[in-house]
Amino acid sequence: TQLLEQSPQFLSIQEGENLTVYCNSSSVFSSLQWYRQEPGEGPVLLVTVVTGGEVKKLKRLTFQFGDARKDSSLHITAAQTGDTGLYLCAGLYSGAGSYQLTFGKGTKLSVIP
């Protein structure tokens, strides 16, 4: 099983602040996804990135895929209370003739009004 590290594990910020969360691995991803999970619900896909160096924007959320495809970041501008939740990255790895999807442990974000 490939290891996919997310940091920070917990983040508590005031409404209006900016933040960045990270997803790192020692292995190369074929592609990567970010999901958001609200309490009592299942994860919901935010974005998929497939090309090294790719940047995608979703309103106030900016996703970046590292040039070497070993890391990714999620930046939120002017956080709102509705951004509160668990942010999960999931990386697709190839090796030994098969593909494997691995989830990180998540970053739990609390946005305080």
Add this chain to the structure above:
Amino acid sequence: NAGVTQTPKFQVLKTGQSMTLQCAQDMNHEYMSWYRQDPGMGLRLIHYSVGAGITDQGEVPNGYNVSRSTTEDFPLRLLSAAPSQTSVYFCASSYGPVTSGFIYEQYFGPGTRLTVT
């Protein structure tokens, strides 16, 4: 469309009891999977299916059985519940399997919170 539905929402079992967690999807997805989510452990794959009649083991399959008789349904059976199986269980479906090398969007159900005493 209801998407992915799971029942029950909550369940308490005694050690040694068996039960089936139900999962259904109405999106005609071929690929379905079961995950467990534990604090500090992330989502771990239990079993998956690439189509009716075809299932395979994931990362943590011990103590669980699955079958896939229809495209829509993918139940997870706990054979003899143990406290280590206390967790939140998520069923997910997607248009295609990750084994294809393409990272499809997975649609998750709302989860079943299971406690084994």
